[in-house]
Amino acid sequence: MMISSAEYQQRRQKFMNAIGKGVAIFRSAPQAVMHNDVEYVYRQDSDFYYLTGFNESEAVAVFAPNHKEHQFILFVEPKDLAKEIWTGYRVGVEGAKEAYNADIVYPINELDQKLPEYLVTGDRIYYHLGRDAHFNEKIIYNWQRLVASYPKRGSGPVALEDSNFVLHPLRLVKSEAEIVMLKKAAEISVKAHQRAREFAQPGRYEYEIQAEIEHTFRLLGGDGMAYPSIVASGENACILHYIENNRKMEAGDLLLIDAGCCYGYYNGDITRTFPVDGEFTSQQKDIYQLVLSAQLQAIDQVKPGNTYNQYHDKAVEVLVEGLKELKLLNGDSKEIIDGKKYEPFYMHRTGHWLGLDVHDAGNYKQDSEKWTTFQAGHVVTVEPGIYISPYIKPVEGQPEIPDYWKGIGVRIEDDVLVTESGNEVLTIAVEK
Numbered sequence: 001m002m003i004s005s006a007e008y009q010q011r012r013q014k015f016m017n018a019i020g021k022g023v024a025i026f027r028s029a030p031q032a033v034m035h036n037d038v039e040y041v042y043r044q045d046s047d048f049y050y051l052t053g054f055n056e057s058e059a060v061a062v063f064a065p066n067h068k069e070h071q072f073i074l075f076v077e078p079k080d081l082a083k084e085i086w087t088g089y090r091v092g093v094e095g096a097k098e099a100y101n102a103d104i105v106y107p108i109n110e111l112d113q114k115l116p117e118y119l120v121t122g123d124r125i126y127y128h129l130g131r132d133a134h135f136n137e138k139i140i141y142n143w144q145r146l147v148a149s150y151p152k153r154g155s156g157p158v159a160l161e162d163s164n165f166v167l168h169p170l171r172l173v174k175s176e177a178e179i180v181m182l183k184k185a186a187e188i189s190v191k192a193h194q195r196a197r198e199f200a201q202p203g204r205y206e207y208e209i210q211a212e213i214e215h216t217f218r219l220l221g222g223d224g225m226a227y228p229s230i231v232a233s234g235e236n237a238c239i240l241h242y243i244e245n246n247r248k249m250e251a252g253d254l255l256l257i258d259a260g261c262c263y264g265y266y267n268g269d270i271t272r273t274f275p276v277d278g279e280f281t282s283q284q285k286d287i288y289q290l291v292l293s294a295q296l297q298a299i300d301q302v303k304p305g306n307t308y309n310q311y312h313d314k315a316v317e318v319l320v321e322g323l324k325e326l327k328l329l330n331g332d333s334k335e336i337i338d339g340k341k342y343e344p345f346y347m348h349r350t351g352h353w354l355g356l357d358v359h360d361a362g363n364y365k366q367d368s369e370k371w372t373t374f375q376a377g378h379v380v381t382v383e384p385g386i387y388i389s390p391y392i393k394p395v396e397g398q399p400e401i402p403d404y405w406k407g408i409g410v411r412i413e414d415d416v417l418v419t420e421s422g423n424e425v426l427t428i429a430v431e432k
Contacts, residue, residue, distance in 0.1 A: 002264055003177050005101060008053050011170065012072055015051060016065040018166045023066075023122030023157065025115075026051065027135050028059040041224075046356040047128070047167055049265060054100055056090060058108050064118040070103040073118060078107045112138075119146060124159040126166060164361070172362035173377035174355060179417060181266035182355065182379060185222070186415050186426040188261040189268030192216035193430045196231075196257055202277050206231040206245040209257065217261040226267035227358050230258035233276060237409025238389040240348065251277040254284055256409055260358065267358045269381050270427050271413035283404055287386050290322035291410045292432060294384040298350055302380060302416045302423045307371035308364050312350040315384040319346055323386075328405065329398055341395045345388060351381040354415055378418040379426075385411030 015024070029045040044055045052061050054074065062073040079092035097105040106114055119125060119142055127139050139160075146156045174182065192213045199212045210231045217224055232242040233249045237256035249255060253276045260268035273288065275281075280288060294315040301311035320342050323329040328345065329336055336342055353360035360379075365371050387409045392401050415426040 003053060003181070005053075007175060007177055008051070009101060012051055012063065014170055015167060016063050016071060018170070019063065019065065019122075019126050019163075021066055021123040022126050022161070023119050023124075024063040024126035024163050024166075025139060026061045026063075026127075026163070027130065027132055028054070028057050028061075030132065031057045044265075045130075046265070046361070047163070047171075050167070050171055050356060052100055054091075054096065060108065060111055060115075062115065062118050064121050066121045067118055070118070072102050073114075074100065074102040074105045075108045075111045075114070076105060116142060116146070119143075120153075120156045122157050123155075124161055125157045126161050126163040128163045168361035168363070171355065171360070172353065173375065174379055174417075175377070178266065178355065179377070179379075181264050182268075182415070182417070183426055185226070185261050185263035185266045185268040186270075188217060188220045188222045188263060189226075189259070189270050190427055190429045191220060192259060192261060193257060193270055193272055196259075197272070197274060197431065200249065200255055200274075200276055202249055202251040202253070204249055206233055206236075206247050206249065206255075209255070210245045210259075213257070213259050220261075222261040222263045223265070224262055226260040226262040226269060230256065230271075232256045232258075232409065235390055235407040235409070237273065237411075238387040238407065239409075240387070249276045252281065253277075254280075254288075254408065254410065256411055258411065258413065265356050267354060267356070268427065269354055269358055269413060269415055270430055271383055271385075271411045272430055272432070273410045273412060274431075284408055284410075286326055287388070287405075287408050287410050290319065290326070291384055291386055291412050293322065294318040295382055295412045295414070298382050298384060299414065299416055299423065299425065302374060302382065302418060304375055304418060304420065304422075305373065307373050308380075309371045311380075311382060315350040315382075316342065316346070319384060319386065327399060328388075328401065331397065339395075341398055344392050344394055344398075345386050346384065347387070348385070350384050351413075351416075354379045354381055374418045376418055376420045380416055380418075381413055382416050383411055383413030385409070387411075 026048045028048050032040045034040050058077045060075040076096045093105045125143050129136050143160045150156050195216045196209050196213050210229045228243045231245045233255045234253045236242045255276050256273045258271040298311040298315040301314050320333050320336050353362045388405045390406045417424045
């Protein structure tokens with residue numbers, strides 16, 4: 001179920017067509033350290049992986065469409081059996097050429113020597129200035145040196161541009177193979193949420209639910225969690241990115257679970273909220289039904305031709321009307337929305353792109369006024385919520401919040417694929 005070699009080649013060709021006479025450079029993700037000399041499981045940079053499928057650190061990919069011999073160049077760590085005994089086998093120079101269809105592969109220690117001969121073939125350098133300050137300096141140094149020598153040659157790169165603005169629009173529209181991967185990530189995520197709901201009960205700790213979820217991810221073939229699992233009971237559900245997961249659940253609590261599985265680098269992202277003991281209080285039910293109505297109406301807005309902001313605007317509209325009916329807001333709806341007077345209850349947007357990254361690559365706006373228009377192959381989350389923190393402070397002119405509302409937090413989230421005729425909810429199998 002992985003992405004084929006042919007698809008990686010197609011991606012590279014589309015990207016090189018897009019950069020024209022430029023040269024692009026991508027750096028692999030560094031090996032992150034958990035503490036002292038203990039390392040995290042390696043996770044490749046998503047842009048690097050999208051174009052290469054190569055999953056090792058200490059690598060650089062160069063794309064030089066105008067070079068006479070080599071358009072796709074890799075620099076990798078050579079094989080070293082003494083090291084590999086400790087840290088695992090590497091593909092090596094010869095293996096990388098065969099496995100990843102590069103035109104040529106060099107040892108990474110030859111980067112400084114070889115890189116300039118490829119950079120000089122382009123009229124600009126495409127590179128995203130990331131977190132690797134040392135590598136950033138290397139690219140800037142090469143660009144400045146080539147600009148300084150341009151008058152003597154009359155060719156070479158005269159501009160340094162961010163590769164994100166070329167690559168990320170390509171990543172935004174998912175291929176059939178990517179959709180298969182996302183559906184598998186969603187399927188495993190669904191089963192983990194179903195297991196969590198079966199297992200949750202008063203007296204258990206949040207971390208016990210987390211353990212069941214993440215056990216299910218791995219048991220069913222996933223790579224693990226797509227992001228730190230949020231298992232938030234009671235008042236903890238009012239903390240958007242709560243990850244301590246250490247509270248003992250009690251009867252009368254709502255439990256908000258925001259968790260997704262990563263499968264082959266593609267991610268699921270689901271949130272469900274339900275009563276730990278199976279029974280809503282009247283206030284909990286009112287808030288839950290309002291969030292559910294907002295979510296369902298927002299999902300209806302996710303379709304070709306609509307713009308990205310429309311489903312958020314619909315969710316806000318529904319939430320504001322509902323909060324007014326519950327006397328948690330008052331006044332003219334348009335004034336409430338324009339003045340963002342609903343934000344003490346709902347302070348985030350209704351969703352984000354989903355793919356190789358949980359908050360995936362791609363512009364939400366095309367310019368300061370124009371939102372991105374949905375097209376088939378886009379994948380978004382739809383996740384409205386209401387959070388009535390114990391410490392909530394209403395904006396001026398809005399009602400004080402009675403104590404019986406405080407501590408209720410509800411979010412409902414699904415992963416939605418835009419299709420040619422509408423949408424498909426990939427995570428619909430989880431009970432709402």
